Amino acid sequence: MACEHCTEPRPRCLLQDHVDLNCKKKPVECPNSCGELIVREEITSHVNSDCPLTEISCPYVQMGCSTKILRKKVESHLQSTTRLHLDLTCATFKETTGKLEQTVKTLEKKVQELTTANSALSSKVDAQKKDILRLSNESTTFVWKVDGFSEILKQAKSGSDESIFSEPFYTGKQGYKLRVYIYPDGDQTNKNRYLSVFFAIMKGKYDAILPWPFHQKVTFTLIDQQNDPAKRKNVEMFFMADPSSSSSARATTDELVYMRGVPRFVSHKNLKTRRYIVDDTLFLQAKIDPPN
Ligand SMILES: [Zn+2]
Numbered sequence: 001m002a003c004e005h006c007t008e009p010r011p012r013c014l015l016q017d018h019v020d021l022n023c024k025k026k027p028v029e030c031p032n033s034c035g036e037l038i039v040r041e042e043i044t045s046h047v048n049s050d051c052p053l054t055e056i057s058c059p060y061v062q063m064g065c066s067t068k069i070l071r072k073k074v075e076s077h078l079q080s081t082t083r084l085h086l087d088l089t090c091a092t093f094k095e096t097t098g099k100l101e102q103t104v105k106t107l108e109k110k111v112q113e114l115t116t117a118n119s120a121l122s123s124k125v126d127a128q129k130k131d132i133l134r135l136s137n138e139s140t141t142f143v144w145k146v147d148g149f150s151e152i153l154k155q156a157k158s159g160s161d162e163s164i165f166s167e168p169f170y171t172g173k174q175g176y177k178l179r180v181y182i183y184p185d186g187d188q189t190n191k192n193r194y195l196s197v198f199f200a201i202m203k204g205k206y207d208a209i210l211p212w213p214f215h216q217k218v219t220f221t222l223i224d225q226q227n228d229p230a231k232r233k234n235v236e237m238f239f240m241a242d243p244s245s246s247s248s249a250r251a252t253t254d255e256l257v258y259m260r261g262v263p264r265f266v267s268h269k270n271l272k273t274r275r276y277i278v279d280d281t282l283f284l285q286a287k288i289d290p291p292n
Pocket residue numbers: 003004005006007008018019023024025026
């Protein structure tokens with residue numbers, strides 16, 4: 001048989017139990033005895049939201065009124081306790097304002113501290129930027145004093161030691177690591193005629209933060225050791241790496257893969273003139289200009 005309230009079919013013998021205990025659509029009396037008949041499934045929402053006989057908190061509970069009243073009496077409670085509610089609200093407002101003021105003061109102090117710290121940091125960063133700029137705008141000069149040149153030349157001519165090299169040095173404070181080479185009797189194609197000079201890029205500490213490929217002008221100068229600097233006639237030649245060539249790439253090992261420089265730096269004939277070699281000593285200077 002179909003239930004008269006929810007129309008669901010039930011066995012006749014169970015229909016009465018269904019209607020008395022379970023049927024969601026069966027109207028039942030409000031548990032607060034307000035006199036209303038409500039379908040069973042809506043009882044909870046009636047009690048919580050509508051029933052005039054449900055006991056609820058005063059709407060001013062957050063201001064401090066702890067009164068519990070029947071829903072139907074809320075209106076008259078509000079009317080009769082206007083003064084009390086105002087006083088409570090006023091006190092709560094003062095307390096909240098005080099707390100807010102305290103919070104604002106704390107925040108203001110924090111902001112002040114952060115601003116000070118921030119401007120200190122900014123000026124530090126500015127100073128470092130200037131430092132970096134200054135360092136990268138300075139050229140590096142490396143002077144190599146070569147003693148006992150005649151013996152070195154003899155070794156080169158005999159083929160036992162065709163080149164000598166300088167101590168490694170850095171271009172600037174955090175720059176490239178370079179080393180200068182002299183082939184006193186010339187490199188392969190210039191044997192017996194020229195002194196060749198080269199440099200090699202070595203694996204350095206700052207390679208990771210440097211621009212690659214290496215593209216800076218390197219000027220080699222053989223210093224004329226005249227007493228009077230005005231009369232000096234230095235030999236000067238430069239080398240500029242082609243940035244697209246692999247010869248300016250970054251060194252990946254300590255093995256020197258590429259040599260760059262000037263194969264015909266100074267002829268043997270010219271080397272014997274003036275005062276390029278004094279007391280069997282020559283001075284070779286390498287100057288590395290900043291980029292651009
Ligand atoms: Zn039913």
